[in-house]
Amino acid sequence: MIREGRRQGVELKPDSTHIAMTMNLSLDELASELGVSLTASKRDELHRRLEAEVSSIEPYPDAIKAISLLKAHGIKTGICSNLASPFGPKVREIFRQMDGYAFSFEAGVMKPDPSIYRLICDQMDVEPGHYFSDGSGRVLMIGDSQNCDQDGPRAVGIAGFYLDRTGRGTIHDLIEFAEMVVAHNGQ
Known part of the structure; x- marks a missing residue:
């Protein structure tokens, strides 16, 4: 356009x-x-x-496996994305099992605006920066933008992580992230 x-x-x-x-x-x-x-x-x-x-939109294979692993351990999952409206229904169709969706076209703001992170937390009934009532976890986020998925969430108390699929960063795929979250929750 x-x-x-x-x-x-x-x-x-x-x-x-x-x-x-x-x-x-x-x-x-x-x-x-x-x-x-x-x-x-x-x-x-x-x-x-x-x-x-x-x-043509297809999920990364590691996304499906990571979500399944998190869900199997009772961990809530959501999608927070800068997305134009025509793409929303397809993302929801592919990822039906999510506990929340915060899409920029619905929120009226884009990441890294703090309100989009608060929106996804509200939808999932979690409070950023605080342990859940059972003390077993925190609100974490991962994505492929350092500004939007690591730094932006951290500004509102969410532990943001950068997904670097090139292999140069700390976390290379979503399964690695999910395993880290599960291990953290087991402590």
Whole structure:
């Protein structure tokens, strides 16, 4: 959409991506919000491309295994993601077993805004920075952005971890993270 706007010479706002990620808009509504004119053929093309992209979404194999491991140990799981609205239903479909979902397009804010982390904690009925009532765990988060998934959560009392799939960081995959969480809860 942004590329199409640029092609048309539309002066896009610096926060165009922010608009796409924090407003619950269809593709047509987003075009209107950004001031991008779509011909019928361009609209059809963008809808086809979006549909193809959404339908191609697959979870990392380690995500399914990690969630299963956490669930088997009674640990709540949730997804907190900067996400445009067309992708939300597919993510929910793939990850039906989650205890909460905080998507930027629904929350109206993007990570690392503190309110999105508080939203997911509220949905999961957990309090960041505090042990659960049985004293066996804390609120932890992992993701592939140091700013959004490590530093941002830490600002509200969530233990944020950086997932570095390149192998250079401390945690390389989600199973490793889940095993760490399970081991911590066993103490």
